[in-house]
Amino acid sequence: MNTIELLKKKRDGNALSKEEIEFLIKGYTKGLIPDYQFSAFLMAGFLTGFNKEETSYITEAMLYSGKVLDLSDIEGSKIDKHSTGGVGDKTSLILAPIVAAAGVKVPMISGRGLGHTGGTLDKLEAIPGFRTDLNISAYKKTLRKCGLVLVGQTKDIAPADKMIYALRDVTATVESIPLITGSIMSKKLAEGIDGLVLDVKTGSGAFMKDFRSAKKLAESLINTAKSFNKKVVAFITDMNQPLGSYIGNWLEVYESLLALKGEIENDLTELSITLAGAMIFIGKKARSIEQGKIIARKTVESGAAFAKFKELVKLQGGDVHYLEHPEDYPSSKYKRILRSKRKGRITKMDTYQIGLAAVELGAGRKTKEDVIDPKAGIIIRKKIGDEVKEGDVLAELYSESKKGLSTAAEKYLNALIIENRKIRKPKLIKQIIK
């Protein structure tokens, strides 16, 4: 096979065969095809598209560029969840113990914060001692013992994705649904799962700003999962405001504890229970998503979910003291209370800007080298549709940096629109696709 001929074929809008896509992705991963040819391929594919079959071939080639875990010696269904990323989204921390408590295994490989969005690994590491860098044997041991495991991606998992993503990032070829599909699914399939629940976010804080492209991505992910004989359910959910009321790594662990103990009921708990219900359903422990949700709620009410989370934290080296006594967790040097200057209702929250405000406080990284401050973050007191009077608290900001606090305060206030009109709260779950 000849790389230039394959570039011509894709450039001219023709579909590539399985062998041809394998040749390109394997060749690039092994260093046989140079960056400049692969970037031309990415741009050609970005513009002329890849069909369903090609998307599966891309996923497969990326998947087999590395290790594919075999969990067949662990009993029961292994189900994971993937979210396309948002602000304040700590559902993984809540649903993983719930689902495990319901008897479905949850082998979850997560990522770090990216841009304005947080990452599950960073949140977990806010728990002192918690280790996310387990090797494969410890990974399987924890999963077998506890029914869930929450770790980071190792170098062995889909190395092609890492290389290709880095090239896409600098060649304006990120926003391609087939390439995004390949990137997500190759990593998830490498976990050795039986099924996957997808949370595709749409709105001002999501990567897919509009519903149409979120739906396209959801359908592409579903098609690909099915082509690998995996069970799959996708939800298109709202990200026009942060999920829950806490942003920042420890603050999100804290809100997750409240949810696991059944002490709050909000959009975060609604989404967590729904996604957990779907996982329990495709994990064969319920006959429907609805029944799965009932089971999920019961694990919270009975205390089983919270107990499962503590068990996991202990197994992965974390200090459970702070889970029982979060009041002992160190607090930030600086705090700023943001108050409303006018009367009205919150009609809009620019969630992307709110995510960036959290980064300014120290809750995220501006460059790869930045160290995260686990205590930094935002407690949101008013969300879309809420009434506010002059002087009402809109949010509390926490940081070690005075400058960060000022920048974040400005960003946060600019991200809100307060108007004198009624508005419905955004619908959280916009569509379910099976």
Add this chain to the structure above:
Amino acid sequence: MNTIELLKKKRDGNALSKEEIEFLIKGYTKGLIPDYQFSAFLMAGFLTGFNKEETSYITEAMLYSGKVLDLSDIEGSKIDKHSTGGVGDKTSLILAPIVAAAGVKVPMISGRGLGHTGGTLDKLEAIPGFRTDLNISAYKKTLRKCGLVLVGQTKDIAPADKMIYALRDVTATVESIPLITGSIMSKKLAEGIDGLVLDVKTGSGAFMKDFRSAKKLAESLINTAKSFNKKVVAFITDMNQPLGSYIGNWLEVYESLLALKGEIENDLTELSITLAGAMIFIGKKARSIEQGKIIARKTVESGAAFAKFKELVKLQGGDVHYLEHPEDYPSSKYKRILRSKRKGRITKMDTYQIGLAAVELGAGRKTKEDVIDPKAGIIIRKKIGDEVKEGDVLAELYSESKKGLSTAAEKYLNALIIENRKIRKPKLIKQIIK
């Protein structure tokens, strides 16, 4: 400016500004933008297109990546011709002395053979001693003294073109009319010319196989030339059979001598006189192309054109003996006469394959390192529309290599179609665009 943002802009089909295109091309030429980003830019532009203005900006950025010659201290109009390349096309050798003899200056920078096509430099170097590597001062001196000069491209001329062409060649982005336009025009404009006659070839031996794309290219070249305030005339001409009867470097010099001495009259002389007539017209020595052609013919009849060629060869170090006594030129070790096995008419000549046959004989290069044999080549005895009887000579092949002779003989015979039907000779000049 940010490279990734510009890639997104082009990828999304938006036109780039002059400054943006300059940023990309300058950045790439200086090594500030890596290959993989520039190849993504090339593929994006290939697929979403560049408009007229962008094509001019590309040309300008490539032009000013190197030296632009200033010929304003040389009196009179400076006019060049550019052909998109074909087989047997030695018109430069004929029209340059004709036009110079008519009083129009011809500063011509040419290239070497590429793939199946020959190059003017390789042909000139078949004349023993002829030097094509003049420096700028010798270039201007020769032009001032003789009225014409025929040299090769130096490293100083449009270096961006060399870099970008090399990248296009390996990223399937060659066949883009705006990029081809930039490549051709940046080099021609760097010569310091006042006007340009374009010979855009179409047919089985041309880079533009069909008339439509040849016309598009001609129009793009004209638009760009005009945006630089250059006088320009374009001809779309036939390349469904070799031009003239001789292919190969010395053989083409020989046919040029016959043409300059007025000893032959064929498609080659018709095209040479026409292009020369247009050059004389835009060089202000005639009121029309037709009058220019009459003047051109007179320079041949009077012997002035041939004398001018001899003067040039002498000035550029060549041995004029062979121009007066071509019979003294060394001959090839092997000769093969190809005869027809059937009666009929030649209805088709696959000119691309005929060009490759000449390369097999030693007249061209398969790799950059190959050394050309100036004696090698083909004398064509029958062309499209000619009647042949069984045993009639179709062509004579010359080479130093027995193996090359066999391969070329097979290629040549396979390139011909002989049928029992009447066929018109292809129309040589298909369109004139001003």
